[in-house]
Amino acid sequence: MIRVLVVDDQILIRAGLAALLQAAPGIEVVGxxxxxxxxxxxxxxxRPDVILMDIRMPGLDGPAATERILAASVDPLPRVLILTTFDLDEYVYAALRAGASGFLLKETGPERLIEAVAAVARGDMLFAPSVTRRLIETYVSRADPVPDTPAALDALTAREREVLRLTARGLSNTEIAEQLFISEATVKTHLNRTMSKLALDSxxxxxxVAYETGLVVPGGLEP
Structure with a gap:
């Protein structure tokens, strides 16, 4: 059973989302x-498994709440699924940087929402990697360097760096495995170790991080 917390400052939207999810098999709305x-x-x-988080709220917004929740949580960390109106949104970028597992547009249909909750609960990619890459390239290319970006990429092995680079380019685990002639399980292991070394949550x-550290360059060839 996937335990879900629904967060939205509009009571009708919040109630509707909660009712929809509660009626879905395998999902329990716990708050x-x-x-x-x-x-x-x-x-x-x-301590829910998944948090369905509105992105723009008065006071503490979705990205800030995501960062505080993940910083205070113990393993297993909750998966945060952001709800937004626009996919190219600085709030979405901030939420991904804070550790959110993905985002959905508010116009998403009920079936897709339920599938998304199940996907992030499993730890899967929520959307096509190209969507994440497009969003991140847009905001990294217009932003100043971020001083607190984890810079210890030298802590990664050569293979871990390569897996991270290909992940940031938008390749799936299957595609990375085929390109590097390794198994999908090995790809997952390298990525999990990378995330552990860099203290990343998603x-x-x-x-x-791959973009902000310069491992991958927006619109250009990687160094």
Missing amino acids: EAEDGEDAVARAAAI RAQAVV
Whole structure:
């Protein structure tokens, strides 16, 4: 059973999402929160598997709440699924950088929403890697260097760096395995070790780091 916390400052939207998810097999809505501060408190108390997080809320917004929740959580960390109106949105980029597992547009249909909750609960990629790459390239290319980006890429082995680079380029685990002539399980192992060494919480966050550290260059060839 996937335990879900629903966060939205609009009560009708929140209630509708909760009712939809509660009716889905294998999903239990264990709580609702009306803003970011409430979400942080409820996440600590309930420890849900997945948090469906509105991105723009008064006070503490979705990205800030995501960062606080993940920083305060213990393993297994909750998976944060961001709800937004626009896919190319600086708030979405901030949420991915904070460790959110993915995002969905609010116009998404019920079946896709349920599938997305199940996917992030499994730790899978939520959307086509090209979407993440397009979003990240857009904002990294217009942003100044980020001073607190994990810079210890030299802690990674050559193979771990290569897997991270290909992940950031938008390749799936299957495609990476085929290109490097290794198994998908080995790809997952390298990526998990990379995330552990860089203290990252999600695959999307790893892609952000690959761009921000210059391992992958927006619109150009990797060094």
